[in-house]
Amino acid sequence: MTISHRKAFELLHRGLDLCLQYAPVNLQPAVLRKQVLSALDPVARQRLDAHWEQCPACRGDLALSARLRTEALERWPLTARPARSQASLVEAASGQKPARNMLQLWQVTLQVVALLALVWILGNLLPQPEPAPGITLPATVPAVEATQPTPDARLDALPQVVLTPFAQGRDVDNGLWSPDGRYVVFGQRVQSTEPGTDRTFTTFQVYDSHSGQSCPLGGPWLGNFFPGSQAIWLADGRILLLAGSEVLLARPCVDGGETLTALFTEPVRPAMLTHFARAQVVLSGQESFWLYDSSTGQAQPIPGPRPSPGDTDRIFWSPSGKAFAINQVAPDRAGWQITLVEAGTGQVTDSLQIPAEASDYGPWLEWLLEDVIYVFRPGGLDGLVLERQATGGWSQTHFGMETLGLDAALMANHQSHGTYVDRVNGIFYVAVALREPDGYQLYVYSSGTGQTEIYELPPDTLVIDPQGGSLPYYQPDFSESPTDTWHIFRVGDPDAGLQTIHVDGHRGRNYPLLNVAWLPDTERLVFASSQGISLIDAASGAPLAFWRLGGVDERIGHVGLELSPDYSRVLVYAVIESQQMGGHSALYVVELP
Amino acid sequence: MMNTSMAGIDELLRLHPPTHPVLVEVMVRDYRVAVFRLALSLLADPDDAEDATQETFIKAARYLARYRAGTNFRAWIFKITVNTCRSLLRKRAARANLQRMLNMGTTQSGGQVEPEQLATQRDARTQLWDLVRRLPEKQRLVLILHQGHDLPIAEVAQITGANPKTVYSRLYAAYQALRGMIQQSIHLNLFENE
Numbered sequence: 001m002t003i004s005h006r007k008a009f010e011l012l013h014r015g016l017d018l019c020l021q022y023a024p025v026n027l028q029p030a031v032l033r034k035q036v037l038s039a040l041d042p043v044a045r046q047r048l049d050a051h052w053e054q055c056p057a058c059r060g061d062l063a064l065s066a067r068l069r070t071e072a073l074e075r076w077p078l079t080a081r082p083a084r085s086q087a088s089l090v091e092a093a094s095g096q097k098p099a100r101n102m103l104q105l106w107q108v109t110l111q112v113v114a115l116l117a118l119v120w121i122l123g124n125l126l127p128q129p130e131p132a133p134g135i136t137l138p139a140t141v142p143a144v145e146a147t148q149p150t151p152d153a154r155l156d157a158l159p160q161v162v163l164t165p166f167a168q169g170r171d172v173d174n175g176l177w178s179p180d181g182r183y184v185v186f187g188q189r190v191q192s193t194e195p196g197t198d199r200t201f202t203t204f205q206v207y208d209s210h211s212g213q214s215c216p217l218g219g220p221w222l223g224n225f226f227p228g229s230q231a232i233w234l235a236d237g238r239i240l241l242l243a244g245s246e247v248l249l250a251r252p253c254v255d256g257g258e259t260l261t262a263l264f265t266e267p268v269r270p271a272m273l274t275h276f277a278r279a280q281v282v283l284s285g286q287e288s289f290w291l292y293d294s295s296t297g298q299a300q301p302i303p304g305p306r307p308s309p310g311d312t313d314r315i316f317w318s319p320s321g322k323a324f325a326i327n328q329v330a331p332d333r334a335g336w337q338i339t340l341v342e343a344g345t346g347q348v349t350d351s352l353q354i355p356a357e358a359s360d361y362g363p364w365l366e367w368l369l370e371d372v373i374y375v376f377r378p379g380g381l382d383g384l385v386l387e388r389q390a391t392g393g394w395s396q397t398h399f400g401m402e403t404l405g406l407d408a409a410l411m412a413n414h415q416s417h418g419t420y421v422d423r424v425n426g427i428f429y430v431a432v433a434l435r436e437p438d439g440y441q442l443y444v445y446s447s448g449t450g451q452t453e454i455y456e457l458p459p460d461t462l463v464i465d466p467q468g469g470s471l472p473y474y475q476p477d478f479s480e481s482p483t484d485t486w487h488i489f490r491v492g493d494p495d496a497g498l499q500t501i502h503v504d505g506h507r508g509r510n511y512p513l514l515n516v517a518w519l520p521d522t523e524r525l526v527f528a529s530s531q532g533i534s535l536i537d538a539a540s541g542a543p544l545a546f547w548r549l550g551g552v553d554e555r556i557g558h559v560g561l562e563l564s565p566d567y568s569r570v571l572v573y574a575v576i577e578s579q580q581m582g583g584h585s586a587l588y589v590v591e592l593p
Numbered sequence: 594m595m596n597t598s599m600a601g602i603d604e605l606l607r608l609h610p611p612t613h614p615v616l617v618e619v620m621v622r623d624y625r626v627a628v629f630r631l632a633l634s635l636l637a638d639p640d641d642a643e644d645a646t647q648e649t650f651i652k653a654a655r656y657l658a659r660y661r662a663g664t665n666f667r668a669w670i671f672k673i674t675v676n677t678c679r680s681l682l683r684k685r686a687a688r689a690n691l692q693r694m695l696n697m698g699t700t701q702s703g704g705q706v707e708p709e710q711l712a713t714q715r716d717a718r719t720q721l722w723d724l725v726r727r728l729p730e731k732q733r734l735v736l737i738l739h740q741g742h743d744l745p746i747a748e749v750a751q752i753t754g755a756n757p758k759t760v761y762s763r764l765y766a767a768y769q770a771l772r773g774m775i776q777q778s779i780h781l782n783l784f785e786n787e
Contacts, residue, residue, distance in 0.1 A: 006765060009761070009764075009765050009768070010761055013739070013746060013761065013764065014746070016739075017745040017746055017747075057772070060772065061768055064768060064771065064772070064775075065740060067721055068721060068722070068725075068736070068740040068741070069740055069741075069743070071721050071722055072634070072722065072740060072741040072742070075634070075722055076630050076633050076634045076741065078626075078630070080626070080629060080630050080633060081625070081626055081629060082625060082626075082629040082642070082643050082646050083639075083643060084643055084646070084647060086621055086622060086625055089621045089625060089646070089647060089650050090617055090618055090621045092647050092650065092651060093617050093620075093621065093647075093650040093651050093653070093654040094614055094617050094654065309747075377662075512618075513615070513618050558618075558622055575622075
């Protein structure tokens with residue numbers, strides 16, 4: 001069957017959408033032709049290939065695409081950066097008041113009159129309201145005596161340790177921890193040194209924190225790939241790497257790996273990585289979702305749900321890893337569809353239709369307990385609690401502001417919200433923070449009591465869940481002398497009161513944000529800035545250790561940190577504000593005592 | 594529960610309201626380079642691209658409440674970038690017109706080399722995108738977004754406010770026009786590999 005030139009043009013561009021992120025420099029039409037055809041479904045592939053055979057002008061379009069992409073990278077390199085620093089752009093954009101819809105004067109007047117009338121009615125005609133059942137009135141959390149701010153001299157008593165980066169330079173990505181906390185996989189883009197070519201390759205490497213050495217991992221792969229979206233750690237310590245149309249399985253720094261591409265009958269890509277290492281991995285093709293099991297070495301298509309075009313589906317695993325959910329926009333786009341799959345068999349057990357506003361993306365969910373799922377839309381507050389019924393199926397219960405005892409009028413002050421899970425006792429909490437002039441109110445709903453507690457908290461408070469996770473409610477301090485005073489509140493133990501600590505060693509940093517992470521014992525905190533990395537005793541605020549970031553000649557800006565899964569080490573990603581072209585960064589590993 | 598230091602903008606919007614300062618930090622951290630590169634490709638002037646980048650982030654911070662988390666932040670901020678660059682181009686055109694009017698009678702007409710002429714005098718390897726600059730704005734924009742920045746058609750449609758069919762039509766027209774221009778160019782040999 002022949003197709004029109006216009007149809008061939010559309011198929012070319014559909015294939016381009018599917019096969020390329022960024023083209024390598026000096027992309028050849030023959031290579032592009034192969035990539036476009038392999039990305040299309042078999043019928044489209046056959047039609048386009050046949051059309052190209054007969055139509056030199058359409059092959060010309062292919063060559064034109066290759067040339068446009070190649071020259072675009074020469075003209076606007078991926079590494080082109082503005083001269084203005086990140087900090088100066090943040091400063092310029094910060095403090096912008098949110099835009100409001102313009103109201104006519106008569107609308108404003110009408111609203112003011114209505115408001116005054118309402119206030120009069122509430123104050124004079126109606127009985128004063130009692131607190132709703134299950135809602136407690138705000139309680140100011142008693143402050144535990146604060147440690148006094150002391151100068152950074154407290155650090156003088158500690159050994160001075162200067163870290164050396166294990167990787168640095170242009171286009172080094174932040175890495176991913178292996179499940180045992182020993183290895184970090186990271187990527188770096190490099191230009192080919194082969195004379196006459198200027199192609200871009202991605203190399204993946206694994207840093208071994210035991211030996212202090214890095215080993216290459218597969219590749220180099222033609223094109224631009226990132227470990228965060230291409231590499232998947234498995235529970236047994238091996239790594240699954242998907243780059244281009246290849247699937248590689250390797251044991252880092254031990255073997256060269258094996259190619260698994262033949263296991264799949266179509267090109268696959270990772271399906272919404274969660275970074276929790278398991279034996280099984282869900283991958284997404286064009287026709288099916290796939291379940292790869294590293295313990296058996298088998299891959300099977302999951303019968304039923306079909307992947308949506310683009311990366312709009314989301315995969316979430318249950319806490320035990322025995323099941324996972326595929327979240328998608330419903331086929332009629334009238335809501336969401338959640339397909340639950342038993343991981344052991346790869347068979348669909350339930351398909352739930354969730355009414356929701358039209359959306360381009362599947363919903364988020366937090367699989368709170370094995371039989372309890374919280375479904376929500378990012379940025380929204382209303383959610384849905386799904387609970388597995390003993391008789392089979394799942395109940396759906398709306399979880400909205402009224403469940404928390406929140407008034408819609410208060411939502412203009414919405415600061416943050418999150419969930420906390422106490423798996424030991426089978427209890428989950430949903431917390432919402434509302435901003436106030438001198439801090440915020442924290443609403444905490446407990447599934448254990450079915451009640452909402454309200455706490456008055458000062459700003460810069462870290463809220464700690466029973467497992468040690470945290471939600472920081474802090475404001476970046478843009479002043480030249482930030483106080484770095486933090487407060488700590490524990491959701492699972494509110495009677496412990498509010499602790500105040502002063503964090504030393506980070507004043508004078510080049511970038512205002514001070515990043516923080518909790519260790520699971522909830523007794524120690526790690527802070528990171530361009531000044532260094534500090535380990536802090538949560539009870540007293542006393543520094544336990546401090547590491548400076550060395551080995552870099554230029555100014556360090558933003559510094560991110562990621563605890564290893566076993567909490568024994570910290571991966572530090574430092575952005576270097578280099579005067580040279582390209583994004584420069586440095587990676588460090590800190591061994592925690 | 595998450596560590597915010599490496600979280601993306603959509604994840605943070607799940608936790609914080611759009612006015613939270615950390616969102617500006619993360620927005621700039623994650624999109625500074627991409628926004629600058631897009632502005633550079635639209636404006637062809639590094640200084641203007643710097644200004645457009647800053648203006649884009651100022652607008653994005655102001656209007657962040659209008660972004661629906663989880664939809665496509667890159668398309669949203671690129672749309673702001675495109676509109677900001679369009680506005681700068683309009684100002685630049687007005688300035689050029691004014692300059693031309695002021696120069697009238699004081700300089701010999703035809704004595705100046707137009708920017709487009711300058712562009713075509715560069716070496717052959719970069720001439721293709723100089724030819725693109727001669728296309729009508731709508732065709733040029735979809736070509737820059739799709740071929741210059743590897744954005745999928747659906748995302749180009751989001752950014753330009755056109756439906757995907759219209760994007761295909763503009764691309765198709767752009768390719769036809771480019772082919773015509775190439776035929777007139779003796780320097781380019783696009784079909785050398787065919």
